[in-house]
Amino acid sequence: MHRLAAVAVSALLVSAPAQAEIKLGFITALSGPAAALGIPYANGMKAARKYKAKIGNETVTLIQLDDGSDPAATTRNARKLVEEEKVDILIGTATAPGTIAMATIANELGVPMIAVSPIKIETADPAKQWTIAVPQPPMLMAKVVADRMKRDKVHNVGYIGFSDAWGDLVYAGGKAAEARGDIKLLTNERYARTDTSVTAQILRILATKPDGVLIGGSSTQAALPLLALADRGFKGHNYGLASLINPDFVRVGGKAAEGVQVSAGPVIVSEQLPDGHFSKKLSADFRAAYKEVNGSESRDGFSAYSFDAYLIFAGAAERALGKAKPGTLEFRKALRDEMLNTKELAGVHAVYNFKPGQGYGVDDRSLVIVKLKDGKWIYAP
Amino acid sequence: MTFDIAAILAVDGIASGAIYALVAIGTVLLFSVTRVMFVPFGDLAAFTALTLAALDDGKTPGTVNLVIALAVLAFAMEALALVRAGKMKMLPRAALFYLVIPIAVALAVRLLAPATPPLPVRLIMALALIVPVAPLLDRIVFRPVADAPVLVLLIIAVALHFALVGLGLLFFGPEGVRTQPLTSWSTEILGAMVSGQTVCIVIAAVALSALLYVGFEFTLTGKALRATSSNRTGARLMGVRPARAGTIAYVLSSILAGVSGLLIAPVNTIFYDSGFLIGLKAFVGAIIGGLHSYPGAAIGAVIVGLLESFASFASSSLKDVIVFSVLVPILVWRSLVSVHIEEEDEE
Numbered sequence: 040m041h042r043l044a045a046v047a048v049s050a051l052l053v054s055a056p057a058q059a060e061i062k063l064g065f066i067t068a069l070s071g072p073a074a075a076l077g078i079p080y081a082n083g084m085k086a087a088r089k090y091k092a093k094i095g096n097e098t099v100t101l102i103q104l105d106d107g108s109d110p111a112a113t114t115r116n117a118r119k120l121v122e123e124e125k126v127d128i129l130i131g132t133a134t135a136p137g138t139i140a141m142a143t144i145a146n147e148l149g150v151p152m153i154a155v156s157p158i159k160i161e162t163a164d165p166a167k168q169w170t171i172a173v174p175q176p177p178m179l180m181a182k183v184v185a186d187r188m189k190r191d192k193v194h195n196v197g198y199i200g201f202s203d204a205w206g207d208l209v210y211a212g213g214k215a216a217e218a219r220g221d222i223k224l225l226t227n228e229r230y231a232r233t234d235t236s237v238t239a240q241i242l243r244i245l246a247t248k249p250d251g252v253l254i255g256g257s258s259t260q261a262a263l264p265l266l267a268l269a270d271r272g273f274k275g276h277n278y279g280l281a282s283l284i285n286p287d288f289v290r291v292g293g294k295a296a297e298g299v300q301v302s303a304g305p306v307i308v309s310e311q312l313p314d315g316h317f318s319k320k321l322s323a324d325f326r327a328a329y330k331e332v333n334g335s336e337s338r339d340g341f342s343a344y345s346f347d348a349y350l351i352f353a354g355a356a357e358r359a360l361g362k363a364k365p366g367t368l369e370f371r372k373a374l375r376d377e378m379l380n381t382k383e384l385a386g387v388h389a390v391y392n393f394k395p396g397q398g399y400g401v402d403d404r405s406l407v408i409v410k411l412k413d414g415k416w417i418y419a420p
Numbered sequence: 421m422t423f424d425i426a427a428i429l430a431v432d433g434i435a436s437g438a439i440y441a442l443v444a445i446g447t448v449l450l451f452s453v454t455r456v457m458f459v460p461f462g463d464l465a466a467f468t469a470l471t472l473a474a475l476d477d478g479k480t481p482g483t484v485n486l487v488i489a490l491a492v493l494a495f496a497m498e499a500l501a502l503v504r505a506g507k508m509k510m511l512p513r514a515a516l517f518y519l520v521i522p523i524a525v526a527l528a529v530r531l532l533a534p535a536t537p538p539l540p541v542r543l544i545m546a547l548a549l550i551v552p553v554a555p556l557l558d559r560i561v562f563r564p565v566a567d568a569p570v571l572v573l574l575i576i577a578v579a580l581h582f583a584l585v586g587l588g589l590l591f592f593g594p595e596g597v598r599t600q601p602l603t604s605w606s607t608e609i610l611g612a613m614v615s616g617q618t619v620c621i622v623i624a625a626v627a628l629s630a631l632l633y634v635g636f637e638f639t640l641t642g643k644a645l646r647a648t649s650s651n652r653t654g655a656r657l658m659g660v661r662p663a664r665a666g667t668i669a670y671v672l673s674s675i676l677a678g679v680s681g682l683l684i685a686p687v688n689t690i691f692y693d694s695g696f697l698i699g700l701k702a703f704v705g706a707i708i709g710g711l712h713s714y715p716g717a718a719i720g721a722v723i724v725g726l727l728e729s730f731a732s733f734a735s736s737s738l739k740d741v742i743v744f745s746v747l748v749p750i751l752v753w754r755s756l757v758s759v760h761i762e763e764e765d766e767e
Contacts, residue, residue: 072589072594074594075594075595202736202737228736229736229737230732230736231740232691233691233693233694233696233697234688234697234739235436235439235684235687235688235698236432236435236436236687236688236729236732237732237736238428238429238432238729238732239429239432239729239730239731239732239733239736240732240733240736242425242428242429242733243733243736246425258595259595259596259689259691260596260689260691262598262689263688263689270613285595287595287596291596291597291598291689
């Protein structure tokens with residue numbers, strides 16, 4: 040397999056060979072269709088290592104592999120990292136199918152893993168749970184948006200989303216809010232990323248006279264329904280999830296996208312957060328570290344997921360070091376137990392609380408509503 | 421469905437149908453002259469849109485490097501073939517067409533791009549940059565196997581499509597683009613708002629179809645192309661060079677692909693891989709026309725556009741299923757009809 044970013048070994052390790060090292064196996068997509076997410080994930084990991092190079096007295100050796108956005112390659116890489124490199128923990132990857140494949144390997148070989156993509160985590164038998172996930176689950180994102188709709192007194196909501204798994208997830212989130220009585224979903228219109236027009240779908244939505252429209256698309260092409268709505272003179276509120284946050288969405292959407300409200304991790308608008316918010320100071324540190332190692336500004340949420348994954352790992356490893364020596368089965372077990380024992384750990388996206396039997400550790404604090412105003416995302420508490 | 425909604429859907433369908441029509445006519449033109457089912461046709465349209473978007477931003481489009489690379493490769497192959505055949509005298513001419521002209525166009529665009537010239541100039545630049553791509557690809561990929569069976573040519577075209585999509589991702593990146601509309605004028609027809617852009621698209625489709633019709637019926641080159649398409653060997657005996665006819669067909673259809681790319685760029689977000697679906701729907705239109713009739717292909721493409729528009733209103737998640745299902749009865753009908761023609765040919 041490609042080994043684009045080679046093994047990074049700290050100079051400290053060379054000078055102090057007597058010490059044990061903690062080996063971190065990181066898989067991401069540096070090539071292939073998911074590279075647009077995979078590269079930010081890799082940049083975030085670099086920033087995290089700059090921010091916290093040592094855990095206790097131990098150095099962290101990062102072994103990063105590229106899976107080319109291919110789940111089969113993720114499987115091979117994960118197996119190789121565990122069996123040949125003897126890593127203590129796995130973190131990855133950019134695609135959901137790849138992450139699921141990786142979690143299967145982690146559970147099979149008994150290695151703790153932190154998923155940076157939103158996947159369903161198998162928690163039927165807590166003794167066999169080796170994986171936790173960092174991102175906010177789509178259901179929670181939809182719940183926070185539905186809460187905002189309720190506050191805006193938007194009750195009748197039209198829905199249009201991608202004709203794929205993401206479109207289904209957002210629709211399911213909307214339906215869950217409907218079951219709670221917060222909103223009422225009037226339509227379930229779908230479109231494909233390569234479609235040339237959504238006029239027909241928008242006509243159907245407008246025929247139901249909605250107060251607002253929920254968009255279940257992502258990045259650039261999420262702007263298509265907004266443009267069609269603006270063409271038809273729709274004056275209601277528009278809502279979306281964090282998948283809309285992308286510079287190209289703003290560029291393509293232009294005026295039609297103005298005023299759209301989405302739920303996103305607080306790191307997106309960290310500068311605008313009130314003083315004392317858990318994410319404000321940490322995000323500033325993250326941004327500084329990111330700029331120093333990558334030479335550019337971080338404006339995406341993905342690099343922040345790998346940063347948070349590293350913080351969760353570092354916190355758990357610090358506690359696990361007291362129990363066992365890195366590189367052993369006992370250490371991996373201790374690391375897993377400590378990972379599932381994470382309490383009130385502040386990251387840039389969320390305050391994390393994990394416990395056995397739960398794959399996700401975020402709550403309502405992990406999402407804020409941001410509004411697009413004059414081409415910029417503005418914190419809208 | 422009220423009358424208003426039907427009118428809006430019809431306008432929307434005709435606008436997409438007109439774009440499919442341009443691509444469908446190009447597909448028929450290429451298929452009849454060269455027997456190549458040119459699958460990457462839609463990709464060329466998408467590349468034109470992406471090129472125009474890059475020019476709008478004052479950036480050098482990725483197509484510049486693509487054209488230079490293709491020109492060098494095509495000239496190398498042509499030069500090798502000429503040297504082997506001992507036709508050294510032909511070299512300067514080959515260098516002019518395969519190397520100098522495409523590279524001059526690419527360099528001119530590269531020099532002009534940072535200055536962001538006015539919109540009409542940018543449109544011409546984008547078109548000038550995309551026109552050499554198909555003829556150069558023809559020289560590199562299809563000329564060496566020009567006499568292969570139709571199926572082999574089709575498989576090569578499919579492979580070429582995948583190669584171009586990969587190059588598109590490399591040159592243009594994963595994000596989509598949308599350019600400024602050519603005009604902000606709009607009017608109301610039968611209670612439906614019709615934008616100036618839609619009018620432009622329909623006019624361009626009608627004008628280009630008419631031009632092609634006139635060109636094929638009344639000019640010598642057009643007649644030579646038609647001769648090549650109906651019988652390659654026979655045309656050769658009459659002094660028509662199939663290779664030259666092929667090049668002309670590629671240039672003409674490149675222009676069609678380029679124009680449809682320029683027209684679609686402001687109405688929809690175009691990605692590096694958007695071309696395939698456009699090409700596929702145009703193909704359905706071309707099949708309705710039987711892959712040999714230009715008016716048939718144009719009408720077929722408009723039918724596909726209308727069908728798509730009404731199908732998305734009826735059930736948006738099953739839209740493509742409806743559009744492509746229509747192909748099945750048409751193929752059955754066409755195969756019944758075309759067997760009859762082949763029998764006549766054999767007599």
